[in-house]
Amino acid sequence: WWAGDGIAVLVIGGPVLLWAQRRALVSARWLELVLVVLFAVGLSVVAFRFGELSTLPFLPILAWAAFRLRDLGVVLAGAAFAAVANYMTAAGYGEFAHLGLSPPASVAVTQAYIALVVLVGWVLAQEVAGRMSAVQDRDSARLERAMAEARREAAELGAVLADAATVNSVSDQVSAAVRARLDAAHVVISVLAADRHRFEPLPGGKGAAQVTLRSAEWMTDPAALGPRAVHDRRPVYLAGPKAPGAGIGSTAALPLLTEVGALGYLGVWWAGLRETTAVEREYLQSMAETTSRALERARLREAERREYTRVETLAELTRLLAGALTPEAIGEVVADRVCATVGGADALCLGAISPDGRRLVWITTAGDSGQLSRGLPDLPMDVPAATTDAARTGRPVIIRTQAEYEQRYPGPHTQAIVAHASSWLAWPLCVGTAPVGAIGLTWRQPQQFEPGQLAVVAAVADLVAQAQVRARVYADEHALAAVLQRAVMPTTAAVIPGLEIGASYRPAGTAQLVGGDWYDAMALPGNRAYLAAGDVVGHGLTAAEDMTQLRNAGRTLALAGYQPASILDELARVTDWATSGKFATVATAIIEPDMSLVTYATAGHPPILIRRAKTGTVEIPPPTEGPALCLPSGQGCPPYTEGQTALDAGDILLMYTDGLIERRGEDLSEGIARVAGQLQAWPPGEPLGTRCDELIASLAAEPQLDDMCVLAVTRLSTGRLSTD
Numbered sequence: 202w203w204a205g206d207g208i209a210v211l212v213i214g215g216p217v218l219l220w221a222q223r224r225a226l227v228s229a230r231w232l233e234l235v236l237v238v239l240f241a242v243g244l245s246v247v248a249f250r251f252g253e254l255s256t257l258p259f260l261p262i263l264a265w266a267a268f269r270l271r272d273l274g275v276v277l278a279g280a281a282f283a284a285v286a287n288y289m290t291a292a293g294y295g296e297f298a299h300l301g302l303s304p305p306a307s308v309a310v311t312q313a314y315i316a317l318v319v320l321v322g323w324v325l326a327q328e329v330a331g332r333m334s335a336v337q338d339r340d341s342a343r344l345e346r347a348m349a350e351a352r353r354e355a356a357e358l359g360a361v362l363a364d365a366a367t368v369n370s371v372s373d374q375v376s377a378a379v380r381a382r383l384d385a386a387h388v389v390i391s392v393l394a395a396d397r398h399r400f401e402p403l404p405g406g407k408g409a410a411q412v413t414l415r416s417a418e419w420m421t422d423p424a425a426l427g428p429r430a431v432h433d434r435r436p437v438y439l440a441g442p443k444a445p446g447a448g449i450g451s452t453a454a455l456p457l458l459t460e461v462g463a464l465g466y467l468g469v470w471w472a473g474l475r476e477t478t479a480v481e482r483e484y485l486q487s488m489a490e491t492t493s494r495a496l497e498r499a500r501l502r503e504a505e506r507r508e509y510t511r512v513e514t515l516a517e518l519t520r521l522l523a524g525a526l527t528p529e530a531i532g533e534v535v536a537d538r539v540c541a542t543v544g545g546a547d548a549l550c551l552g553a554i555s556p557d558g559r560r561l562v563w564i565t566t567a568g569d570s571g572q573l574s575r576g577l578p579d580l581p582m583d584v585p586a587a588t589t590d591a592a593r594t595g596r597p598v599i600i601r602t603q604a605e606y607e608q609r610y611p612g613p614h615t616q617a618i619v620a621h622a623s624s625w626l627a628w629p630l631c632v633g634t635a636p637v638g639a640i641g642l643t644w645r646q647p648q649q650f651e652p653g654q655l656a657v658v659a660a661v662a663d664l665v666a667q668a669q670v671r672a673r674v675y676a677d678e679h680a681l682a683a684v685l686q687r688a689v690m691p692t693t694a695a696v697i698p699g700l701e702i703g704a705s706y707r708p709a710g711t712a713q714l715v716g717g718d719w720y721d722a723m724a725l726p727g728n729r730a731y732l733a734a735g736d737v738v739g740h741g742l743t744a745a746e747d748m749t750q751l752r753n754a755g756r757t758l759a760l761a762g763y764q765p766a767s768i769l770d771e772l773a774r775v776t777d778w779a780t781s782g783k784f785a786t787v788a789t790a791i792i793e794p795d796m797s798l799v800t801y802a803t804a805g806h807p808p809i810l811i812r813r814a815k816t817g818t819v820e821i822p823p824p825t826e827g828p829a830l831c832l833p834s835g836q837g838c839p840p841y842t843e844g845q846t847a848l849d850a851g852d853i854l855l856m857y858t859d860g861l862i863e864r865r866g867e868d869l870s871e872g873i874a875r876v877a878g879q880l881q882a883w884p885p886g887e888p889l890g891t892r893c894d895e896l897i898a899s900l901a902a903e904p905q906l907d908d909m910c911v912l913a914v915t916r917l918s919t920g921r922l923s924t925d
Contacts, residue, residue: 216276223273230270237266237274241281249289263322272326279319286315347480354382355487362495366502368392371495372403379469379488383481386472390457390492391427392465400427400465427466430454434463436486440476451475455489459497467492504653511657514542515738516863518661520709520906522668523740528553531668532565535640539665540567543658546642548622552580553630553638553669554592561589561639568643585610586618587627592639597659598627599650624648628658630666633781637669660738660784667743667781695722697730699796703889703913705897709740709860709905716908717744717785718858719752723759728794731759734806734856734912735787737780747780751830755789765789765802766841769827772804773838776830785830788856792848796916799854802843805829807859807873812880814851819877822846850918853889855880860907861900875900889913 220227227234241262266274290311358378365371376388391400430437436455450473457464467489477485518538525531532551540546548568552561562579582589587598587610600606603619610618622643630638640662648654695702702722709716717737725731733755737747754775758768768789776785788809790801801809805828808821827841848854855876862872879899883892893911901909 213280216273216280219273219276223271226271226273234270234274234277237262237270237278238281241278242285245282245285246289249285249294263318263325267322267326267329271330272323275322275326276319279315279322282318283315286311344479348483351480351484352487354378355484355491358488359491359495362491363498365495365499368496368499368503369404371492371499375467375488375492375495379467379485382484383469384471385469387468387470389468390465390496391468392457392496393431393463426452426454427468430456430466431463434458436482436489438477438482440474451477453477453485455485457489457493457496459493464493464496508653511542511653513865514538515657515660515664516907517865518542519664519739522664523671523709525668525672527672528564528669531665531672534668535665536565536567539640539661540642542661543626543642543654545644546626547645548643550588550641551638551665552588552592552641554582554636555579558582561592564638585612587625588639588641591627591629591641592636595629595631595634595636597629597655598625599655600625601648601650621645624650626650626655626658628662630662630669632666632670637666640665663781664739667739671742695724697722697724699917700730700792701889701915701917703891703893703911705890705893705909705911707897707901707905707909709907709909716740717748718860718908718910719748720856720910720912721752721756722912722914723756725759725791730792730796730914731756732790732792732854732856732912732914733759733787734858734910735785736806736858736860736908736910737785740908743781747776747785750775750780751785751787755787759789759791764843765791765800766825766827766843769802769804769830769841773830786859787830790854790856792914797847797849798845799848800843800845801825802841803827804841807857807862807869810855810857810873810877810880811846811848812853812855812883814849814853817881819881821873821877848916850916851885853880853883853913853915856912858908858910860905860909861897861911863907864902865906889915 244262262278263275266278270277290307358374362371362374365374372390375390379385379388390403392403393399394401426437426439434456436453439452451471453469455467457466467485469485518534521534521538522531525534535551536549540549546568548566550566551564553564554560555562560579560581580586580589582593587600587606590610591598600609601624603623606619606625607615622645624644624647626642626648628640628642629636630640640658642658704720704722706718706720717735717739719733719735721731721733723731733752735748735751735755737744737751739747751772754772755768758771763771769787772785772787786804786806788801788803788806790799790809792799799822801822802825803809808824810819810821812819823844823846825842825844826839828838831838857876859869862869862876864872876896879896893913896911897909
């Protein structure tokens with residue numbers, strides 16, 4: 202009985218303890234487990250009934266169970282063998298039943314044999330498990346090294362792509378790397394178009410695959426591999442043929458994801474059937490992540506360059522229109538510059554409303570302007586067309602498709618017009634709220650008209666409208682501008698006890714017309730002082746009026762106790778509601794009562810510079826955030842932030858406008874460094890007004906394209922700010 206109980210614990214307790222650990226194995230190989238147990242029962246019955254135990258073919262069964270089903274298979278097969286051995290011995294079968302022993306002794310010997318067989322199986326299972334675990338560990342380590350190498354390759358390419366300037370450059374390098382690493386036939390990076398309804402392939406993966414798969418893969422079709430990967434936000438692998446006629450055997454598509462959403466997908470095609478390995482999938486996943494980051498950075502760089510180019514071109518256009526004193530001269534500038542400025546328009550037409558308000562008179566046309574510019578010296582205002590609609594209503598007309606144009610402006614000339622373009626944009630030229638004309642632009646390729654593009658067109662329309670008005674009243678404006686300049690810009694530096702103030706201003710060009718730059722320095726109640734420098738886009742009377750409103754509004758807000766960031770937020774409201782230009786940059790500062798602390802804020806303006814008296818070095822205080830004046834925070838513009846810096850005795854604080862630092866084809870940081878170098882070289886003791894005049898004279902470019910304005914403030918060694 203003791204032997205029977207021991208065997209029961211061995212063959213029954215084992216499966217009970219192992220069942221929870223080997224549940225996954227049982228689920229995966231339950232049929233094999235059942236067969237092993239049945240084979241163990243059948244072979245045991247045959248051996249005890251007809252054979253000899255010395256020839257029992259049970260050990261191969263145990264070996265099979267050990268290799269395939271681990272220790273659980275061994276103990277279950279042992280349990281089956283134990284049950285059969287006990288039953289057959291008790292029934293008088295087998296060698297143990299004929300040893301001449303008493304029944305208890307025969308059963309005890311049988312238990313010993315069962316224990317021996319089961320223990321041998323357990324030892325075999327443990328040895329097999331140990332060896333298999335070692336092999337698995339070795340294979341896992343090898344796989345992990347291979348995956349780490351794949352991730353390292355992707356990371357190295359990511360380091361190279363960190364400086365990629367364009368998305369096409371990213372596509373070229375990624376496609377070449379993936380083709381070489383995976384021996385792929387084609388690699389294509391497809392990005393979502395602006396309309397989010399189709400994919401646009403980037404250069405780098407040209408081949409037969411592009412032609413064959415264009416209709417499905419490059420449209421937002423959920424059934425296609427690439428769109429499905431983007432929609433499901435997970436990789437899709439297809440080992441079967443996708444397009445046999447193009448030599449495409451297998452395909453992989455991985456979504457390119459960022460924090461803000463999906464950019465597109467990375468598509469890989471092989472000529473033959475290919476089942477991608479775990480290492481290859483890890484490499485592709487790492488490459489997709491690397492590509493997503495690189496594309497996002499490159500897009501940001503391209504957007505920055507576009508915005509910088511737009512601002513630079515707008516500044517150039519402003520300068521040229523400021524010198525255009527006749528409608529013909531305005532037309533020449535517009536025809537020469539505007540198409541490139543607004544994003545590569547293929548055609549342009551510029552018209553002014555006639556004095557009687559009944560016709561739109563063409564000033565100029567450029568490119569293929571279609572039916573509107575053929576054979577018509579002017580256009581009746583009641584003719585249904587985009588330009589007349591914009592001029593009549595004073596609202597922009599934005600048409601993105603030919604079908605939209607046909608629906609909006611049906612008529613006998615519509616088919617001829619849509620034959621020359623796919624998208625139209627007509628912007629009114631307004632003076633205040635009154636339309637004075639319209640500018641029309643057309644594109645052969647469909648456009649989505651992103652906000653930045655529309656903002657540039659609006660700025661161009663404002664500039665052209667101002668130029669038209671300026672051309673009509675040029676003679677009177679020259680006198681008015683001179684008077685306004687003398688009234689607004691102080692002829693002498695402000696006197697603020699405890700501070701020395703120096704300033705200088707030089708308008709652009711040779712006409713000496715007042716521009717949009719200004720400076721201001723004023724004592725405030727409570728032993729405080731207010732400083733400001735600003736720049737309104739444009740020149741002439743309109744810019745001067747905007748500048749005057751912003752300058753006076755800033756003084757009023759400062760007197761009311763507003764801090765710099767709050768002043769800028771309120772000036773944004775003034776810019777939005779009370780000015781014509783809708784675009785200005787400003788830097789403001791408040792010097793606190795003890796004059797040792799300056800609180801400052803900027804709105805798209807060049808940074809403040811401070812020369813330290815103790816070290817003689819020039820530093821830029823920590824930058825503050827805030828765009829150029831457009832809308833108040835919470836209505837389209839982010840809030841403005843403030844910074845603080847010390848102002849010790851003898852330190853010189855310098856404010857200036859961008860005319861002092863801008864050079865065509867040069868980064869603004871180079872201009873700022875040039876000003877800082879001049880400021881650092883200022884000798885002590887010389888009046889700041891003289892130094893400001895010399896600074897402008899030394900840095901003025903020829904020809905001078907923009908106004909230049911400088912305000913310098915130094916803290917005197919004694920005294921406090923006046924309370925007057």
